[in-house]
Amino acid sequence: MKNAWGNYTAGAFYDELISSPGNARQPAKKLLSHLRSFSEEDLSSRQQLAESTIREMGVSFTVYTEEGNIDRAWPFDIIPRVIGKKQWDKTAAGLEQRLQALNLFINDLYNGQKIIKDGIIPEFVLKQSKNYLKECEGISPPLGVWAHICGTDLVRDGSGDFFVLEDNLRVPSGVSYMLENRSIMKRVLPDIFAEVNIAPVDEYPGKLLETLTALSPRKIKQPSVVVLTPGIFNSAYFEHAFLAQQMGAELVEGSDLIVQDDDCVYMKTISGLEKVDVIYRRIDDEFLDPEVFNKKSVLGVAGLMRAWSKGNVALANAPGAGVADDKVVYAYVPAIIKYYLDQDPIIPNVETFLCYDDKQREYVLANLDKLVVKPANESGGYGMLIGPHSTKKERDEFAGLIKKNPRNYIAQPTLDLSTAPAIVGKGQLGARHIDLRPFVLQGKKSYVTTGGLTRVAMKEGSLVVNSSQGGGSKDTWIVDTEKGSK
């Protein structure tokens, strides 16, 4: 029997499961001793089982470059990623802290802008932010919260510490895959769950519903909550349908809704119009309301902004929340936490160079081959330059872009992202870089998912984890090593 673990090494990188070849980290000890009993054939057949399970469960996503194919099977690796509970609890507190501060920040931006008057953030950063919406000025949404659902990307560097890489406050996706990964795992490696004390993840839909319900303008027992999707061609349609189903909410498209003369939102049902209280919208701001934003949008609902600004319907996330998603704003988050909460950030930022600053830009341009350059307002890993993996031509192109529009670019050092073993080829193991996207809710109460979605760069040496660009995923375990096994 050939065993795949004998040769596994992560080289110089911080590995999530082993501290040195042959030695498991404390939270992963039981997992590894269990997996060591697997032959290469066992690993390979479990991996195949996972893949056929995914097709049966219909867990899919869409890649926009593959026209017409809306059924790409969700990529999944069966070796879980393990984090100790103690470290996780601290990280979760840091995520809640961050989202609280960001919500105070957004609310301030649209109501008085004290933070700018106090000189913490330069005014032009805000003025030039693509996601700042003038239409939102003076509005105070329920509970003062703008971003109710946040997907924060975390990475570990060589030392094993967590850093925040970016905040996604617009329409972050991935949480359904986090939940599905767990159910796939239970089917593929059922025996392991009896041995290890793994924290469950399935609370999320209930917490999300609670968060949304609390926003209802009508204080009734069962407010009508809907999930607004752009439709089946959206890359995250699977998730929209999944969450609606899990919450027992209606899944609607823009054409199912209408804003009447009373500035309330209704949905078109078989028994007539029915009032809608809360919309969990998975459509970008720009397409939300053709009356106000993109006139050609057929995804949105005409009059939605009117209804929202009058407080007749709640939108989660609120329009304009994306202003804090800006990667230039990101650089200021530690200052934002200090300013509003008078606390030090629990999770640090990754060092970030702002290209609008002359000195920092000079440094960036001189070190393009070492840095990762990101546009301030893109998501999904599009439009990035990864210095060490780039060609001279690409670097020249980015140098031009940065000089033309310095406000729109930031740069960060190339991180030694942590690795975890992944199945590569037939039952072989290889170290692959990973990140982590936990989901944070803020309404009446705050909530952080137990772990989150671990994304894997499946190509050797690659740092790109986005599923739209060939990334994979793993189940994420928060393991309590202080409690015994079940």
Added chain:
Amino acid sequence: MLSKVAERVYWSARYLERIESTARLIHIYDTLLFDLPNSVEISWYNLIVINSLEEEFAERYSVKDERNVVKFMLVDSSSSSITSSLKSLRENVRTTRDVVLEETWEMTNELSMYVEENIKQGIGRKQRHEFLDHIIKSCQQILGLLFGNMTQGAPWLFLCLGRNLERADMATRILDAGASAYYQLKNDDGAVNTRQIILGHVLRSLNADQAYRRIMRSTVNADAVIEFLLENESFPRSIKFCHNTIQAQAKKLPQSKRLVSEMQHLENVLSAINVVELNAALRDHLNRLQICHINIHKTIDETWFSTWD
């Protein structure tokens, strides 16, 4: 319930039913042709005629042989093949996952994957039986799941409307096919026997042979078969049963006055007509029924689905 979701649920039921009856039809045809004497000229092409697909078939094929017909019904036809119905079923289930049961989506995926991987078995003759059998059973599994577990609210009622309308329509088509084959026979020595065989297969296509024997307590003869399939009130694939169900379920839905009175009118008209012979009059009658079914669909659509357009 959202109008659009109601529409999709309704179509899910129709497609699910269509997949099963198409599989059943091909399956029954296989055994029918085995049983008939060589002198009888009933061809596979009848399958195309039953489903009113002559034009679409002609665009693809000139030879009306078994392989082409079966391939057309399994894969090629864009409106009626098992593959295309399955695709439509899957799209409708995908977009109604929040109201139909979670397992429906999984079972639909399983069935899609099975058909995709084994379609060759269906086209060839050797394993066709197993292939079709698997499809029929999978459809029944989904139906059973819904029957046993679904909350009896609006989504359920729309599933019932879709299923029963599709069933009633399929029954008219199969009966029509039987009548046409029955009358193509020359009145020679073997005709009596062959007619028996045809009627037996008409019943089997609708999974009605067992129920027929128990309820009608008679040998298979034309009058009784027609009566059973048109009029019986307890057999779930008889036209009368389907109509009654549509009427009863519609009553539980909001704004259903128009459909209920239309169904009531249809019932009155039908009860005054007495069709007992497999002749041209029966075929006219079936034709009129098909037109009624189109109108029932129109009423359903206008009442609940497209009111907002």
